[in-house]
Amino acid sequence: MNVRALAAKAIFDVLEKGISLSVALPDKQQYLDSGKDKALMAEICYGVMRQLPQLDKCVSDCLEKPFKGKQRIVYQLLLVGCYQLYFTRIPAHAAISETAEACRQLKFDGLVKVVNGVLRNIQRNEMPLNTDIETLRYNTPAWFIKRLQQAYPEQWQDIIEQSHQRPPMWLRNNQQLHRREAYIATLAQHNIDASEGPSPNAILLDSPKDVNALPGFMDGAASVQDGAAQWAATLLAPQNGELILDACAAPGGKTCHIIEQAPQANVIAVDFDEKRLVRVQQNLDRLNLKAQVIHGDAANIDLWWQGEKFDRILLDAPCSATGVIRRHPDIKWLRKNKDIEELAILQQQIFDHCWQWLKPGGTLLYATCSILPEENSQQVTQFLARTPDAQLVPISQQSNAQDIGWQILPGQDNMDGFYYARLVKAQ
Numbered sequence: 449m450n451v452r453a454l455a456a457k458a459i460f461d462v463l464e465k466g467i468s469l470s471v472a473l474p475d476k477q478q479y480l481d482s483g484k485d486k487a488l489m490a491e492i493c494y495g496v497m498r499q500l501p502q503l504d505k506c507v508s509d510c511l512e513k514p515f516k517g518k519q520r521i522v523y524q525l526l527l528v529g530c531y532q533l534y535f536t537r538i539p540a541h542a543a544i545s546e547t548a549e550a551c552r553q554l555k556f557d558g559l560v561k562v563v564n565g566v567l568r569n570i571q572r573n574e575m576p577l578n579t580d581i582e583t584l585r586y587n588t589p590a591w592f593i594k595r596l597q598q599a600y601p602e603q604w605q606d607i608i609e610q611s612h613q614r615p616p617m618w619l620r621n622n623q624q625l626h627r628r629e630a631y632i633a634t635l636a637q638h639n640i641d642a643s644e645g646p647s648p649n650a651i652l653l654d655s656p657k658d659v660n661a662l663p664g665f666m667d668g669a670a671s672v673q674d675g676a677a678q679w680a681a682t683l684l685a686p687q688n689g690e691l692i693l694d695a696c697a698a699p700g701g702k703t704c705h706i707i708e709q710a711p712q713a714n715v716i717a718v719d720f721d722e723k724r725l726v727r728v729q730q731n732l733d734r735l736n737l738k739a740q741v742i743h744g745d746a747a748n749i750d751l752w753w754q755g756e757k758f759d760r761i762l763l764d765a766p767c768s769a770t771g772v773i774r775r776h777p778d779i780k781w782l783r784k785n786k787d788i789e790e791l792a793i794l795q796q797q798i799f800d801h802c803w804q805w806l807k808p809g810g811t812l813l814y815a816t817c818s819i820l821p822e823e824n825s826q827q828v829t830q831f832l833a834r835t836p837d838a839q840l841v842p843i844s845q846q847s848n849a850q851d852i853g854w855q856i857l858p859g860q861d862n863m864d865g866f867y868y869a870r871l872v873k874a875q
Protein backbone atom coordinates (compact mmCIF):
# COMPACT_ATOMS: atom_id res chain seq x y z
CA MET A 449 0.00 0.00 0.00
CA ASN A 450 1.19 3.51 -0.67
CA VAL A 451 1.92 6.16 1.97
CA ARG A 452 -1.51 7.82 1.60
CA ALA A 453 -3.48 4.59 2.06
CA LEU A 454 -1.49 3.68 5.17
CA ALA A 455 -1.82 7.24 6.52
CA ALA A 456 -5.62 7.03 6.07
CA LYS A 457 -5.62 3.73 7.97
CA ALA A 458 -3.59 5.17 10.86
CA ILE A 459 -5.88 8.22 11.04
CA PHE A 460 -8.91 5.92 10.93
CA ASP A 461 -7.50 4.03 13.95
CA VAL A 462 -7.12 7.27 15.91
CA LEU A 463 -10.40 8.97 15.00
CA GLU A 464 -12.72 5.97 14.75
CA LYS A 465 -11.17 3.53 17.23
CA GLY A 466 -9.59 5.91 19.77
CA ILE A 467 -6.10 4.41 19.39
CA SER A 468 -3.26 6.84 20.08
CA LEU A 469 -1.20 7.98 17.10
CA SER A 470 2.01 6.90 18.82
CA VAL A 471 0.66 3.33 18.54
CA ALA A 472 -1.26 3.58 15.22
CA LEU A 473 1.57 5.23 13.27
CA PRO A 474 4.37 2.66 13.79
CA ASP A 475 1.80 -0.10 13.40
CA LYS A 476 1.19 1.02 9.79
CA GLN A 477 4.65 2.43 9.04
CA GLN A 478 6.10 -1.07 9.34
CA TYR A 479 4.68 -1.82 5.85
CA LEU A 480 6.89 0.87 4.27
CA ASP A 481 10.49 0.18 3.34
CA SER A 482 12.05 3.59 2.84
CA GLY A 483 12.81 6.03 5.64
CA LYS A 484 11.63 8.84 3.36
CA ASP A 485 8.18 7.29 2.98
CA LYS A 486 7.95 6.69 6.72
CA ALA A 487 8.83 10.35 7.36
CA LEU A 488 6.22 11.54 4.84
CA MET A 489 3.59 9.34 6.43
CA ALA A 490 4.42 10.75 9.90
CA GLU A 491 4.29 14.31 8.54
CA ILE A 492 0.85 13.70 7.01
CA CYS A 493 -0.62 11.94 10.08
CA TYR A 494 0.68 14.52 12.57
CA GLY A 495 -0.38 17.32 10.24
CA VAL A 496 -3.93 16.00 9.90
CA MET A 497 -4.19 15.77 13.70
CA ARG A 498 -2.98 19.36 14.09
CA GLN A 499 -5.30 20.86 11.48
CA LEU A 500 -8.28 18.50 11.76
CA PRO A 501 -11.21 20.97 12.05
CA GLN A 502 -10.05 23.02 9.05
CA LEU A 503 -9.48 19.92 6.94
CA ASP A 504 -12.83 18.51 8.07
CA LYS A 505 -14.58 21.67 6.94
CA CYS A 506 -12.87 21.74 3.54
CA VAL A 507 -13.68 18.10 2.82
CA SER A 508 -17.23 18.04 4.12
CA ASP A 509 -18.09 21.28 2.23
CA CYS A 510 -17.19 19.44 -0.99
CA LEU A 511 -19.18 16.29 -0.27
CA GLU A 512 -22.84 15.99 -1.21
CA LYS A 513 -23.50 13.44 1.56
CA PRO A 514 -21.28 12.22 4.40
CA PHE A 515 -19.45 8.90 4.23
CA LYS A 516 -20.68 6.36 6.75
CA GLY A 517 -19.63 2.95 8.09
CA LYS A 518 -16.81 1.26 6.20
CA GLN A 519 -16.57 4.17 3.77
CA ARG A 520 -15.28 6.41 6.58
CA ILE A 521 -11.76 5.35 5.62
CA VAL A 522 -12.27 7.18 2.30
CA TYR A 523 -13.20 10.26 4.30
CA GLN A 524 -9.92 9.97 6.24
CA LEU A 525 -8.16 9.59 2.90
CA LEU A 526 -9.72 12.86 1.72
CA LEU A 527 -8.32 14.53 4.87
CA VAL A 528 -4.93 13.15 3.86
CA GLY A 529 -5.36 14.55 0.34
CA CYS A 530 -6.55 17.93 1.60
CA TYR A 531 -3.60 18.20 4.01
CA GLN A 532 -1.14 17.61 1.18
CA LEU A 533 -2.78 20.29 -0.96
CA TYR A 534 -2.83 22.98 1.72
CA PHE A 535 0.12 22.23 3.96
CA THR A 536 2.86 20.47 1.98
CA ARG A 537 4.99 21.30 -1.04
CA ILE A 538 3.91 18.13 -2.84
CA PRO A 539 2.76 19.21 -6.34
CA ALA A 540 -1.03 19.15 -6.50
CA HIS A 541 -1.18 16.71 -9.44
CA ALA A 542 1.01 14.20 -7.54
CA ALA A 543 -0.96 14.62 -4.30
CA ILE A 544 -4.25 14.04 -6.12
CA SER A 545 -3.14 11.07 -8.25
CA GLU A 546 -1.39 9.30 -5.32
CA THR A 547 -4.44 9.82 -3.11
CA ALA A 548 -6.76 8.49 -5.83
CA GLU A 549 -4.46 5.47 -6.22
CA ALA A 550 -4.66 4.94 -2.45
CA CYS A 551 -8.46 4.84 -2.78
CA ARG A 552 -8.06 1.97 -5.27
CA GLN A 553 -5.62 0.21 -2.93
CA LEU A 554 -8.11 0.50 -0.10
CA LYS A 555 -10.53 -1.37 -2.40
CA PHE A 556 -12.97 1.46 -2.96
CA ASP A 557 -12.62 1.59 -6.76
CA GLY A 558 -16.15 2.95 -7.01
CA LEU A 559 -15.16 6.08 -5.07
CA VAL A 560 -11.97 6.97 -6.99
CA LYS A 561 -13.87 9.48 -9.11
CA VAL A 562 -15.35 11.13 -6.02
CA VAL A 563 -11.89 11.41 -4.41
CA ASN A 564 -10.49 12.93 -7.59
CA GLY A 565 -13.36 15.36 -7.92
CA VAL A 566 -13.34 16.48 -4.27
CA LEU A 567 -9.58 17.05 -4.26
CA ARG A 568 -9.73 19.04 -7.51
CA ASN A 569 -12.47 21.13 -5.97
CA ILE A 570 -10.40 21.72 -2.82
CA GLN A 571 -7.43 22.67 -4.97
CA ARG A 572 -9.48 25.54 -6.40
CA ASN A 573 -10.81 26.71 -2.98
CA GLU A 574 -9.19 28.94 -0.39
CA MET A 575 -8.44 27.44 3.02
CA PRO A 576 -11.14 28.79 5.41
CA LEU A 577 -8.81 30.55 7.85
CA ASN A 578 -10.81 33.65 8.63
CA THR A 579 -13.67 32.30 10.56
CA ASP A 580 -15.52 33.24 13.72
CA ILE A 581 -15.87 29.63 14.78
CA GLU A 582 -13.18 29.18 17.43
CA THR A 583 -12.73 25.44 16.94
CA LEU A 584 -11.93 26.08 13.28
CA ARG A 585 -9.80 29.12 13.83
CA TYR A 586 -7.67 27.46 16.53
CA ASN A 587 -7.90 23.84 15.37
CA THR A 588 -8.78 22.96 18.95
CA PRO A 589 -11.91 21.46 20.54
CA ALA A 590 -14.31 24.01 22.04
CA TRP A 591 -14.24 22.47 25.53
CA PHE A 592 -10.47 22.82 25.72
CA ILE A 593 -10.49 26.41 24.45
CA LYS A 594 -13.03 27.23 27.15
CA ARG A 595 -10.95 25.65 29.92
CA LEU A 596 -7.84 27.48 28.70
CA GLN A 597 -9.68 30.80 28.56
CA GLN A 598 -10.82 30.31 32.16
CA ALA A 599 -7.41 29.24 33.45
CA TYR A 600 -5.25 31.61 31.39
CA PRO A 601 -7.31 34.68 30.39
CA GLU A 602 -4.15 36.45 29.13
CA GLN A 603 -2.19 33.57 27.67
CA TRP A 604 -4.69 31.11 26.19
CA GLN A 605 -4.08 32.10 22.55
CA ASP A 606 -0.34 31.87 22.98
CA ILE A 607 -0.71 28.43 24.60
CA ILE A 608 -2.75 27.22 21.62
CA GLU A 609 -0.22 28.69 19.21
CA GLN A 610 2.64 26.96 21.05
CA SER A 611 0.72 23.68 21.14
CA HIS A 612 0.69 23.70 17.32
CA GLN A 613 4.43 24.19 16.90
CA ARG A 614 6.72 21.32 15.94
CA PRO A 615 8.55 20.39 19.14
CA PRO A 616 12.33 20.45 19.39
CA MET A 617 14.33 17.35 20.31
CA TRP A 618 15.88 17.26 23.77
CA LEU A 619 18.47 14.88 25.10
CA ARG A 620 19.42 14.00 28.64
CA ASN A 621 23.14 13.60 29.03
CA ASN A 622 24.07 10.45 30.97
CA GLN A 623 25.97 12.02 33.85
CA GLN A 624 27.36 8.63 34.84
CA LEU A 625 29.37 8.51 31.60
CA HIS A 626 30.43 12.08 30.83
CA ARG A 627 29.86 15.71 31.54
CA ARG A 628 27.29 17.57 29.47
CA GLU A 629 29.88 19.87 27.82
CA ALA A 630 31.88 16.82 26.73
CA TYR A 631 28.86 15.17 25.11
CA ILE A 632 27.88 18.42 23.36
CA ALA A 633 31.45 18.52 21.97
CA THR A 634 31.11 14.89 20.78
CA LEU A 635 27.82 15.79 19.09
CA ALA A 636 29.54 18.71 17.36
CA GLN A 637 32.22 16.34 16.03
CA HIS A 638 29.34 14.45 14.39
CA ASN A 639 28.00 17.71 12.93
CA ILE A 640 25.10 17.80 15.38
CA ASP A 641 24.63 21.30 16.79
CA ALA A 642 23.24 21.51 20.30
CA SER A 643 23.13 23.76 23.34
CA GLU A 644 22.70 23.44 27.10
CA GLY A 645 19.17 23.52 28.51
CA PRO A 646 18.06 24.97 31.85
CA SER A 647 18.22 21.76 33.94
CA PRO A 648 21.64 20.23 34.72
CA ASN A 649 21.81 17.50 32.06
CA ALA A 650 19.49 18.88 29.41
CA ILE A 651 20.74 19.29 25.84
CA LEU A 652 18.66 20.99 23.16
CA LEU A 653 19.36 19.87 19.58
CA ASP A 654 19.20 22.55 16.88
CA SER A 655 17.20 20.12 14.73
CA PRO A 656 15.71 16.67 15.44
CA LYS A 657 17.85 13.63 14.62
CA ASP A 658 17.29 9.90 14.33
CA VAL A 659 18.56 8.39 17.61
CA ASN A 660 20.78 6.02 15.61
CA ALA A 661 22.72 9.07 14.41
CA LEU A 662 23.54 10.11 18.00
CA PRO A 663 27.04 9.04 19.06
CA GLY A 664 26.97 6.29 21.72
CA PHE A 665 23.17 6.27 21.96
CA MET A 666 22.86 2.48 22.06
CA ASP A 667 25.52 2.38 24.80
CA GLY A 668 23.55 4.79 26.94
CA ALA A 669 25.43 8.04 26.23
CA ALA A 670 22.15 9.98 26.27
CA SER A 671 18.38 9.56 26.35
CA VAL A 672 15.60 11.38 24.54
CA GLN A 673 13.58 13.34 27.10
CA ASP A 674 11.94 16.74 26.96
CA GLY A 675 13.60 19.52 28.95
CA ALA A 676 10.52 19.89 31.19
CA ALA A 677 10.43 16.19 32.12
CA GLN A 678 14.11 16.39 33.07
CA TRP A 679 13.27 18.62 36.02
CA ALA A 680 11.60 15.68 37.80
CA ALA A 681 14.77 13.94 39.00
CA THR A 682 16.46 17.25 39.79
CA LEU A 683 13.57 18.44 41.95
CA LEU A 684 13.13 15.05 43.62
CA ALA A 685 16.87 15.18 44.53
CA PRO A 686 17.34 11.43 45.17
CA GLN A 687 20.27 10.45 47.43
CA ASN A 688 22.37 7.29 47.44
CA GLY A 689 21.18 4.74 49.99
CA GLU A 690 17.57 6.00 49.97
CA LEU A 691 14.48 3.93 49.20
CA ILE A 692 12.66 5.65 46.35
CA LEU A 693 9.30 4.93 44.75
CA ASP A 694 8.55 5.94 41.16
CA ALA A 695 4.82 5.35 41.48
CA CYS A 696 3.70 5.74 37.83
CA ALA A 697 6.93 4.85 36.10
CA ALA A 698 6.28 3.65 32.55
CA PRO A 699 7.96 4.03 30.09
CA GLY A 700 10.68 4.83 32.59
CA GLY A 701 12.37 8.02 31.44
CA LYS A 702 12.28 9.53 34.91
CA THR A 703 13.14 6.24 36.65
CA CYS A 704 16.38 6.07 34.68
CA HIS A 705 17.19 9.70 35.37
CA ILE A 706 16.70 9.16 39.13
CA ILE A 707 19.18 6.25 39.08
CA GLU A 708 21.68 8.17 36.93
CA GLN A 709 21.57 10.81 39.63
CA ALA A 710 21.76 8.43 42.61
CA PRO A 711 23.14 5.07 41.41
CA GLN A 712 23.24 3.62 44.95
CA ALA A 713 19.59 4.43 45.68
CA ASN A 714 17.11 1.54 45.89
CA VAL A 715 14.56 2.48 43.22
CA ILE A 716 11.17 0.77 42.92
CA ALA A 717 9.49 1.46 39.55
CA VAL A 718 5.79 0.64 39.50
CA ASP A 719 3.13 0.91 36.83
CA PHE A 720 -0.39 -0.35 36.35
CA ASP A 721 0.11 -1.06 32.64
CA GLU A 722 2.03 -4.28 32.11
CA LYS A 723 2.79 -3.60 28.42
CA ARG A 724 4.27 -0.18 29.15
CA LEU A 725 6.37 -1.72 31.95
CA VAL A 726 8.32 -3.70 29.33
CA ARG A 727 9.64 -0.37 28.08
CA VAL A 728 10.86 0.54 31.58
CA GLN A 729 13.06 -2.59 31.60
CA GLN A 730 14.27 -1.88 28.04
CA ASN A 731 15.28 1.65 29.03
CA LEU A 732 17.05 0.41 32.17
CA ASP A 733 18.90 -2.24 30.13
CA ARG A 734 20.11 0.23 27.48
CA LEU A 735 21.49 2.46 30.21
CA ASN A 736 22.82 -0.50 32.22
CA LEU A 737 20.84 0.55 35.31
CA LYS A 738 19.07 -1.53 37.96
CA ALA A 739 15.68 -1.00 39.59
CA GLN A 740 12.94 -3.24 40.94
CA VAL A 741 10.24 -3.11 38.28
CA ILE A 742 6.83 -4.03 39.69
CA HIS A 743 3.43 -4.39 38.04
CA GLY A 744 1.12 -2.81 40.58
CA ASP A 745 -1.44 -0.18 41.52
CA ALA A 746 -0.06 3.00 43.08
CA ALA A 747 -3.40 3.42 44.86
CA ASN A 748 -3.00 -0.01 46.55
CA ILE A 749 0.65 -0.25 47.53
CA ASP A 750 -0.02 -2.81 50.31
CA LEU A 751 -0.91 -5.38 47.63
CA TRP A 752 2.64 -5.50 46.20
CA TRP A 753 4.97 -3.97 48.81
CA GLN A 754 5.72 -5.40 52.24
CA GLY A 755 8.89 -3.35 52.80
CA GLU A 756 9.43 -0.12 54.72
CA LYS A 757 8.08 3.30 53.80
CA PHE A 758 9.82 5.41 51.17
CA ASP A 759 12.28 8.28 51.61
CA ARG A 760 11.14 9.90 48.37
CA ILE A 761 8.24 9.35 46.02
CA LEU A 762 7.86 10.59 42.47
CA LEU A 763 4.18 10.68 41.56
CA ASP A 764 4.12 11.40 37.81
CA ALA A 765 0.37 11.05 37.75
CA PRO A 766 -1.84 9.85 34.89
CA CYS A 767 -3.21 13.07 33.41
CA SER A 768 -4.85 14.76 30.42
CA ALA A 769 -1.43 15.32 28.77
CA THR A 770 -2.67 18.74 27.65
CA GLY A 771 0.86 20.13 28.07
CA VAL A 772 2.29 17.88 25.38
CA ILE A 773 -0.15 18.48 22.52
CA ARG A 774 2.70 19.77 20.34
CA ARG A 775 4.23 16.26 20.55
CA HIS A 776 0.93 14.35 20.51
CA PRO A 777 -1.66 16.41 18.59
CA ASP A 778 -4.09 13.46 18.61
CA ILE A 779 -4.64 14.25 22.33
CA LYS A 780 -6.92 17.09 21.20
CA TRP A 781 -9.34 14.56 19.71
CA LEU A 782 -8.87 11.58 22.01
CA ARG A 783 -9.35 13.52 25.23
CA LYS A 784 -12.90 14.53 26.21
CA ASN A 785 -14.11 17.24 28.58
CA LYS A 786 -15.46 14.79 31.13
CA ASP A 787 -12.06 13.06 31.34
CA ILE A 788 -10.65 15.99 33.33
CA GLU A 789 -12.91 15.45 36.36
CA GLU A 790 -12.40 11.67 36.18
CA LEU A 791 -8.62 12.09 36.03
CA ALA A 792 -8.68 14.51 38.96
CA ILE A 793 -10.45 11.86 41.08
CA LEU A 794 -7.90 9.19 40.08
CA GLN A 795 -5.01 11.57 40.82
CA GLN A 796 -6.48 12.34 44.24
CA GLN A 797 -6.76 8.63 45.12
CA ILE A 798 -3.16 7.89 44.11
CA PHE A 799 -1.89 11.06 45.81
CA ASP A 800 -3.56 10.27 49.17
CA HIS A 801 -2.45 6.66 49.11
CA CYS A 802 1.18 7.36 48.19
CA TRP A 803 1.38 9.93 50.98
CA GLN A 804 0.67 7.17 53.54
CA TRP A 805 3.74 5.34 52.24
CA LEU A 806 6.10 8.30 52.65
CA LYS A 807 8.42 8.34 55.71
CA PRO A 808 8.15 11.29 58.11
CA GLY A 809 10.57 13.91 56.76
CA GLY A 810 10.30 12.37 53.28
CA THR A 811 9.66 14.23 49.99
CA LEU A 812 6.91 13.59 47.45
CA LEU A 813 7.15 15.25 44.05
CA TYR A 814 3.77 15.50 42.33
CA ALA A 815 4.08 15.93 38.56
CA THR A 816 1.83 16.00 35.50
CA CYS A 817 2.24 16.91 31.84
CA SER A 818 -1.05 18.81 32.08
CA ILE A 819 -1.65 22.56 31.97
CA LEU A 820 -5.09 22.44 33.59
CA PRO A 821 -5.37 23.73 37.20
CA GLU A 822 -7.90 21.00 38.07
CA GLU A 823 -5.08 18.46 37.79
CA ASN A 824 -2.33 20.70 39.14
CA SER A 825 -2.55 23.68 41.51
CA GLN A 826 -6.16 22.92 42.52
CA GLN A 827 -5.29 19.27 43.09
CA VAL A 828 -2.39 20.26 45.36
CA THR A 829 -4.37 22.98 47.17
CA GLN A 830 -7.08 20.43 48.01
CA PHE A 831 -4.45 17.91 49.08
CA LEU A 832 -2.82 20.42 51.44
CA ALA A 833 -6.21 21.29 52.94
CA ARG A 834 -6.98 17.67 53.87
CA THR A 835 -3.41 16.59 54.79
CA PRO A 836 -2.17 18.36 57.94
CA ASP A 837 1.29 16.73 57.88
CA ALA A 838 2.03 17.96 54.33
CA GLN A 839 4.02 21.10 53.63
CA LEU A 840 4.56 22.64 50.21
CA VAL A 841 8.19 23.55 49.49
CA PRO A 842 8.38 26.25 46.80
CA ILE A 843 10.46 25.48 43.72
CA SER A 844 13.07 28.15 43.01
CA GLN A 845 12.23 28.22 39.29
CA GLN A 846 8.62 29.32 40.02
CA SER A 847 7.98 32.83 38.77
CA ASN A 848 6.05 33.63 41.94
CA ALA A 849 6.95 32.10 45.33
CA GLN A 850 3.26 32.26 46.34
CA ASP A 851 2.15 29.98 43.50
CA ILE A 852 1.00 26.50 44.41
CA GLY A 853 3.64 24.53 42.51
CA TRP A 854 5.49 25.32 39.30
CA GLN A 855 3.44 25.41 36.10
CA ILE A 856 5.56 25.30 32.94
CA LEU A 857 3.60 26.32 29.85
CA PRO A 858 4.20 24.75 26.41
CA GLY A 859 7.05 26.49 24.60
CA GLN A 860 8.45 28.12 27.75
CA ASP A 861 12.25 27.79 27.33
CA ASN A 862 11.43 25.44 24.43
CA MET A 863 9.95 22.93 26.89
CA ASP A 864 6.70 20.97 27.00
CA GLY A 865 3.93 22.03 29.35
CA PHE A 866 4.50 20.42 32.76
CA TYR A 867 3.62 20.86 36.43
CA TYR A 868 5.58 20.17 39.60
CA ALA A 869 4.74 20.48 43.29
CA ARG A 870 7.20 19.39 45.99
CA LEU A 871 5.80 18.34 49.34
CA VAL A 872 7.55 17.37 52.55
CA LYS A 873 6.01 15.26 55.33
CA ALA A 874 6.28 16.53 58.90
CA GLN A 875 8.75 14.62 61.14
Ligand SMILES: C[S@@+](CC[C@H](N)C(=O)[O-])C[C@H]1O[C@@H](n2cnc3c(N)ncnc32)[C@H](O)[C@@H]1O
Binds near residue numbers: 699744747764
Ligand atom coordinates in the same frame (compact mmCIF):
# COMPACT_ATOMS: atom_id res chain seq x y z
C1 LIG B 1 2.57 10.25 32.83
S1 LIG B 1 2.75 8.57 32.63
C2 LIG B 1 4.26 8.25 33.44
C3 LIG B 1 5.52 8.60 32.64
C4 LIG B 1 6.79 8.13 33.32
N1 LIG B 1 6.91 8.62 34.67
C5 LIG B 1 8.04 8.51 32.55
O1 LIG B 1 8.68 9.51 32.86
O2 LIG B 1 8.42 7.78 31.62
C6 LIG B 1 1.57 7.97 33.77
C7 LIG B 1 1.62 6.46 34.02
O3 LIG B 1 0.73 6.16 35.08
C8 LIG B 1 0.33 4.82 34.92
N2 LIG B 1 -0.80 4.59 35.84
C9 LIG B 1 -2.08 4.99 35.72
N3 LIG B 1 -2.79 4.62 36.79
C10 LIG B 1 -1.92 3.97 37.63
C11 LIG B 1 -2.07 3.36 38.91
N4 LIG B 1 -3.24 3.32 39.55
N5 LIG B 1 -0.97 2.79 39.45
C12 LIG B 1 0.22 2.81 38.81
N6 LIG B 1 0.41 3.37 37.60
C13 LIG B 1 -0.66 3.95 37.03
C14 LIG B 1 0.04 4.74 33.43
O4 LIG B 1 0.06 3.39 33.00
C15 LIG B 1 1.18 5.58 32.86
O5 LIG B 1 2.23 4.75 32.46
